[in-house]
Amino acid sequence: MEIKKPTIKGIPYEEWKNNDYLEDMVRQLNENGTNVVVGCLDDLINWGRSNSLWPLTFATSCCGIEFMAVGAARYDFARFGFEVTRASPRQADMIMVAGTITHKMAPVLKRLYDQMADPKYVVAVGGCAICGGPFKKSYHVLQGVDKILPVDVYIPGCPPRPEALLYGMMQLQRKVKLEKFFGGVNRKQDKE
Amino acid sequence: MITIEPEKIHKALADLRSEGYDFLRSLTGMDWGEEGLGVVYHLGKTTTGENTVVKTATLNREHPELPSVCDLWKAAEFNEREVYDYFGIRFIGHPDMRRLYLREDWVGHPFRKDYDESLNPLRMTNEEPDDVTHHYEELPDGSVIKKREVIFDQDEYIINIGPQHPATHGVLRFRVSLEGEIIKKLDVHCGYIHRGIEKMCESLTYPQTLALTDRLDYLAAHHNRHALCMCIEKALGLEVSERVQYIRTIMDELQRIDSHLLFFSCLCMDLGALTAFFYGFRDREKILDIFEATTGGRLIQNYNTIGGVQADIAPDFVKKVKEFIAWLRPTLKEYHEVFTGNIIAHGRLDGVGVLSREDAISFGATGGTGRASGWACDVRKRHPYAMYSKVDFKEIIRTEGDCFARYMVRMDEIVESMNIIEQLIDNIPEGSFQEKTKAIIKLPEGSWYSAVEGSRGEFGVYLESRGDKYPYRLKFRSTGLPLVSIMDTVCRGAKIADLIAIGGTVDYVVPDIDR
Amino acid sequence: MFDFSIVTQWIHSLLTSFLPEEVAVFIECVAIGVCILLGYAIIAIIMIFMERKVCAAFQCRLGPMRVGPWGTIQVFADVFKMLIKEIIAIRHSDKFLYNLAPYIVILASILAFSCLPFSKGMEVLDFNVGIFFLMAASSIGVVGILLAGWSSNNKYSLIGAMRSGAQMISYELSTSLSLLTIIVLTDTMQFSEIVERQADGWFLFKGHIPAFIAFVIYLIAGNAEVNRGPFDLPEAESELTAGYHTEYSGMHFGLFYVAEFVNLFIIAGVAATIFLGGWMPLHIPGLDGFNTIMDYIPGFVWFFGKAFFVVWILMWFKWTFPRLRIDQILTLEWKYLVPIGLLNLLLMVIIVVFDLHF
Known part of the structure; x- marks a missing residue:
């Protein structure tokens, strides 16, 4: 099929x-x-x-407030079934990296990701999480979370509008629909 | 500005302290290159509002040492750790000389002009909590020794709250020693969102630096940018038009309402009343609509510029603001019905986390937190800027100093902000919204400090220029750093659930602490 | 009123007609077990969906909308996801107890669930100490929670478990006292009997003031016993991330999650049975025509209607009030609810002895 x-x-x-x-x-x-x-x-x-993508309550800076706004009354991501934000990484399905990731935070973020149960997805929200954003030149900012985590969806913006967040979440839904649980590989691994 | 030798600085500052300078507004580390490494102290008198600036410098770059002023102002505790972190200046007599923001295994000190960035690649090893600190003591013969000190014993029950925790409002980390549910000691770890904004500013032109201020305390984006614009305008000697002053003041107050609504929402969520959280956010969206129509941004607006504002106000701005105020007044009553009057809310907030007035001043905890402890610290009243000298408003002061007072101060400030806006909104004068400035802005040599009342305290900008198009040093007086530094004092003896209530009412924003 | 026991008896006679008695009983037991599990799952799904929609309505939101019409099959999506989600084995945890804990919680919940009389003749466990059994069975759950907290090797979990231990055991006292008040009135502990005695009026109305006080105490204490807001300290999200089930993932967490919701239903179901007449229709003595019309409405509609009404009230509490602190929770129980409950019991005894009730 x-x-x-x-x-x-x-x-x-x-x-x-x-x-x-x-x-x-x-x-x-x-x-x-x-x-x-x-x-x-x-x-x-x-x-x-x-x-049923349950996000982890994780936010480091400005984008986190927009993430809260998406959950709140006007935008309400509960409509899509995302509303059960879990505070414990074990129970979350995806991590929205909302905000700048600094050098001190990077190992913590990696650890959070490792603590999550499979299947898990990563959404990079905002310029800082995608590439360092306005803080690209800083000595203490990670230049994009894709350096440490496999990112599924990037949502640009500084911070992205709630509509953009919803669009990104729907893109993630589309991507999740393209998976094989029984047999077959999902992704061709590059030879290293 | 008075310059004092490092040997005499402690004595001189102690004299100033006994003269009545009880408020250490800001403590800025400096690298003057040839003239050595040093510190600039901004002092204030809470009684008369007088200010003075003292600076000192040491020429020893290898082992720079200065006496600590922790014994005079408690605010120095965190600020001196920050200076140690940035510049490597050791403060003799400081009880806890660890790095404040960067990892313990960080090499070098980033704010020194000769810092080599290649020494610090991304380290992906987990930081092991060792809970050991050290301090420097001067022996009678003048030599300095390093002493080890244990923060938490092996057999203490320590829980780690943060960096990823729903109630820390970002990536702050507390290590808390518990006895049952009672907090014995609390150790704050900052720096998980330390973005090095001040350092970055040193290589950006003045208009470029403005962009970063919005991202400091994103709930006071207007205030932060206002402060920096004021400081640069002061240095340039630029007068902005009255129209700009009106717009800036109205925007500041709208931003304050926005921030306080978010405070209400988050406090309710932390205390478990989730429905109230949604009410606050529902109403906040209306302010964001107004912002969006005029500035194009929701959370971060990038609105103020040097000499004016980015764009003129939207045509229906006045109408929208009036509608919003007419709508918020009855809605606030609803908030009080849902949450303030609730007996459980009273039980959780009354008498919890009391901060005395002396401590508030000594820690420099300004804003709603200071005013709840009875300290009249509103910059809008003490050192009026923009239109604040011409409007009539009340400074909300309560004397209890507990969580409920902090909560009520902010709720009442929403009403005052609405009063201010109502006085201004109808008489915005005609005029240009932007003064002409040069394409490349160069400031004369010198240093300036200007402050505004941010959403959660005094937000100050200290600017030192050497005549270049880049600032030589740009320091932001964080509103949040004094607020987290009170946490240990306030939380001792409280329960772990109270920690959440205290953190919620003190209302810090973490990127503003870490900068 | 349709008596469901006609159906069960017919099945029994059908089976015994061609099977030996023992085999027939065995088959019936298995069938009933399957039915209970099925019913349990359905109730859980309904409850979760209801919770989401009710809280959305309180918060000016819509709640799930996209999966199925009005989001009705949202919960099924969650279930499918949860079933295939990885179950993480934690290092340095007590493996056996760690894996056992969710099953103890769910077992206690199912045992209590099977005591409820859903309709006339539709009781699974119905014997002369029914209430006693229900209280005993439901209190096993606290063992599971304590084990979960202890075996996870996580400090948040441990604090959460200790809180829930203190809280659930304390509030058990108040629930029992308020139930005891009604037992004084009914002089039976059998659920079917209790419901039958309410044919001429529900105990909430028959029992005067003490029954009403007992009802209020029961709602408060019951809410606290299932760790729901404003008493959700053991899993206080903003304090302990997820409390005793912080380390649980996948279906193990799902079991805790489901048990929490069904326990709420059980509390509501018991309240409906004891105070609001269970499946017994609303009867007003003297109005025979009215009573006959009411009898046409089937018993399980009455039962579920009442139970979900109580559930709705408890959800209203949860989404309105802030959370209490641990010392405040224990103060409320030991300084207020228990003394009031004891006095209330005394009052009820006086009423019964002097035959003052309706």
């Missing part, structure tokens, strides 16, 4: 900005093929996972 193109309710497929990237992922995953029963189970699991 083939993995289909990831869609999100209410938004036309063409309006997403990164379709070719995901289509490439779909093509790679479909190369090996899966049998129908297992494929159905995969679909069910991916549906569950993508609709």
Whole structure:
């Protein structure tokens, strides 16, 4: 059974900005093929996972306030099933790296990531988490969390608007839908 | 500015202290290059509001040593640790000479002009908590020895709160020694969001430095930027138009309401009343709409510029602000019904975490925290700037010094802020919103200090220029650093749940502490 | 009123007609066990969904909206995710106890759950010391929580577990006292009997003031016993990150999570049974026509209607009040609720002895 193109309710497929990237992922995953029963189970699991992404309450600076605003009444990410923010990394599904990561914080963040249970996803929120942002020249700021963690979705902005955060979360949902739980590799590892 | 030899500095400062200079406003480390490493002390009298600036410098770059003033002002404790961290100046007699922000295994001191950045690559090893500190003591013969001291014993029950913890409001870390649920001792670890803003400013032009101030205390973005703009304008001798003064004042007050609403939300969330959290955020969005229409930013607005503001106010600004105020007044009553009147809220806040007036002054804990302890420290009243001398408003002061007083001071300040805005909003004069400035701004040689009342205390900017287009040293008086330094004093003997209530009402913002 | 025991008896006679008695009973036991687990899971899912929607409504939000119509199948998505989430083995933890703890909690919860009389003739465990058994079974849960906190090798967990130990054991006293007040009135501990005695009016109305006081105490103490806000100290999110289950991930955490919600339902169900008449319709003595109409509404509708009403009240509490502090919680129990409960019991005894009740 083939993995289909990831869609999100209410938004036309063409309006997403990164379709070719995901289509490439779909093509790679479909190369090996899966049998129908297992494929159905995969679909069910991916549906569950993508609709129940519980974020870790983690924020270091300005973006954290926007993260709270997304949870609050006007934007309300509970609509997507994200509202159960867990304070314990063991119970969270994704970590939103909202804010600057400094050299002192980097090992702590890595440790938090290691403490999370699989499957786990990382969203880099804001310029600081993506590349250091306005603090690129600082002696104590990590130049992007992708140096220490595998990042799934980048949400640019300083800080990103709540709408951008929601868009990023939906992109993560689309990406989660392209996974194989039974058999098959999800990602081709680069030879090192 | 008085310059005093390092040998006499302690005596001179002790004299000033007994003269009535009881408020150590700011303690700035300096690297003057040829003239050595030193410290600038900004002192204030709380009784008369007089200010004085004292500086001292030592020529020894290898082992710079200065006497500590911890015994005179408690505020020096954290500030001297900061200076030690940045410049490597050892303070003799300071009880706890650890680094404040950087890791213990950091090589060198980043704020020195000869600092080599390549010595400190990213270290991914976990920091082991050793709970040992050291201090320097001067022996009678003049030699200095290093003494080890244990902060927590082996058999103490220590829990670690933070850096990732829902109630620390960011990445602050406390190590707390407990006896059952009662806090015996608390040790603050800062620096998890130390971004080196002051150091970065030294290589940025003046208009560029403005961008970073918004990110210090993002809930007082306007205030911070206002302070730096004022300081640069003071140095340039630039007068801004009355229209700009009005706009800046209104924006400052809106920002204060925004910050205090967020304070209310977060305090309620920390105490477990989640619904009130959503109420606060719901109303805060309305201010953000007003900000957005005029400045284009929600949380970080980048609005003030040198000599004015970025853009003129939006056409419906006045109408929107009036609507908002008309809407917030009854809503505040709702807040009081939901949370303030609640018996559990009273039980959690009344008489918890009492900070005495003397301690507040000695630690320099300004803002709502200081005013709740009976210290009239509002910069808007003491040293009026912008339009504050022309508007009529009350400085909210309570004398209890407990969590409830801190909470009520802020809730009442929302009302005062609304009064200020109402007085100004109808008479914004015509005029230009931006004075003409040169493309490249160079300041004359000298040093300036200016302060505004931020959302959570006095936010000061100390600027030293050597005639360049870059500042030689730019120091921000953090509003949050004095607030965390009171935590140990206030929390001892309280329960661990009280720590959360105290942290919530003291209302620090961590990026502002770490800078 | 439809008596569910007709169905069970028919099944029993059907099975015994071609099977020996022992085998038939065995099959019935297994079937009932499966039914209970199924019912337990369904109640848990309904409760979680209700909690999300109710709190969203209080907070001017919408709550889950995107998964299924009005977000109705949101919880299923959570369940699928939780089932395949990794269960982390913690180093330096007491492996056996660490893995055992969630099952003790869920076991206690299921045992208590199976005591509830859902409808007429639809009781699973119904014997002459029913209330006593329910109290005993539900108090096993505290052992699981203590073990979870102790075996995780985490200081937050340990503090959370100690708090919950102190809190749950204390509040057990108040719940028992308030239940005892009603038992004085009914002179039986059997659930089906208690419900039958309320045919001419619920105990909340029959028992005068003491029944009402007992009801209020029961709601407060019951809320505290299931560690729900404003008494959610053991897992106080802003203090102890997640309290006793900080280190649990995947389905182990899911079991704690589910048990918390079903325990709330059990508390509400017991309150509905003891004070509000369980599956017994609203009867007003003297109005026979009204009573007959009420009887047409099936018993389980009455039961679930009452139980969810109480659940809703408790959720209202949770989302309105700030959290108490540990010393305040114990003060409330030992200085106020227990003495009031004891006096209340005395008052009820006087009323019963002098036959002053309706």
